[in-house]
Amino acid sequence: MHNDKKQGVLLVNLGTPDEPTSPAIKRFLSQFLHDHRVVDMSRWLWCPLLHGVILPIRAPKVAKLYQTVWMDEGSPLMVYSQRQASKLQDALNVPVELSMTYGNPSLLSGVEKLMAQGVEDIIVLPLYPQYSGTTTAAVFDGLSKAFKALNSIPGIRLIRDYHDHPLYIKALAGSVRRSWEKNGRGDYLLCSYHGIPKRLADNGDIYPQHCEQTTRLLQQELGLDDSQIGMAYQSRFGREEWLKPYTDKTLEALPNKGVKNIDIMAPAFSVDCLETLEEISEQCQELFEEKGGQKFTYIPCLNDDPAHIEMMQSLVRREFL
Template structure:
């Protein structure tokens, strides 16, 4: 039996396309326990996400977690669910559509723009197959994680590789590894904070809360911790505020092992106990609002801060569809597409310019 999947028949002279695939973490299909169970199983079965030997982890996952956690998680999802669906999926879909518009305005309307979820739907496999059917032979994959981590960015790269492993006619592939210090991304974060402060005034402290990962990942060489702190430093510099007013913290712990510190909720509770009256919290590691920002931060952490004596808590939304962010994403995409834009360019002048540069490079050699 062939190890290759069935593919569209190759046609000589077929016009090829360049595609851009945005990939975010994922979401269940509905805020119900029945929908959460397969989603959580796929997510928590990924060895990049849970680095516990399968022999130990499998009974825990299937015997305990998948029998208890879906119901509790479903209630949380229900509290943030939008009319159009899961916030993460809604915002990611909007971002893909807007990106196509921004690229069209920049003269690149011929690009094929798609989005997928690493876990859940639309899957990376289905989306790549769709791009193949539309003639994409060059694909830029953009994991929507500004800071690189093996448990996020690397697992997207893994999955793309698994999907293409059985393709006979594989496309050229490029990946955006991270963009934690991209000037446009930083400027978008700064603009969001400034806009919020222009309306509400400045807080006593600004917390930049990033998704947590086990401390062990840092010890094993994962750059995530350092990249989060770099983003935090650049945001503070962009805002022009004293470094001590901006704190980098980590949220969403799971299990009993030590994770990256300081933890977000305990930090908020400590600030309240110290008499800090107002805090603003932003989540720069998420470019789209989701359960972890809307429920964990804007609801749970707010309640914890106020219960410990804090006076005012503001959550500053993720970048979502902000103009500054969409412009930055468009520019980031174009930089990584590089000469593919010239290959795809429909006008003769652009093609001739590309050929001229190629001839000049050949002559220089």
């Protein structure tokens, strides 16, 4: 049966401040940290803490960090995501728009742009390979909210995850092999995933299983044994326990175990951003070297690599009617 409804694609990433300044970062973090999916504390406790303590202290610090990674065209996350959208549109020859769950361009603006081009069926691709309620489900919530502003809503299909997609694993393995050719091969490959509070996983979030599966498949694809590859979780925030092992603690311990030359990558991030360019490339490298590590090679995210675009194309084509 042929479907003659016009189809389009909405690529969604988390979001980024509009500029590397305290006010822009306050605006962005306020929207991000108000989402119940991200912080599920009771609002009367959380809001005074967020606006009275966290934002005034964090915004200026985060602004300084953003200034170190900001590109001529803007925030790395935005620049790479825009390149992905434009290359995917060329590859698929259907309308593709980019939206962010928080900040600009908003989910509503992406949907409206697609509908203005006559799109009636939207395939939504959240750029999170591994599912988590804090990311993918937040996209779904955000879309439901955006649709409240529309009298007519499009058909919609959400690609929930692609943590084990063969082309995703191949693209990751390709990036590792390229790094090995260029920089030499480390003693150990550490896959660093964005953490979530352990409590969320205990309550049924399947994110850690997805991260473990990605690591296992990458290990098979690269032909590594258990002593040559491992995984850890980064970017924890606040005092509660997050998924372990922690990336920083892992890096501090490795030199004592004889691992002086390390390769590190961030498979949960589809584009390079503050958490990879500053937290991993700079902070983590310092930690590793302070504890006796000698060589630290950060393997960039897949960004707009052709193999990454090919994988997105394959994911989206599967959903075409």
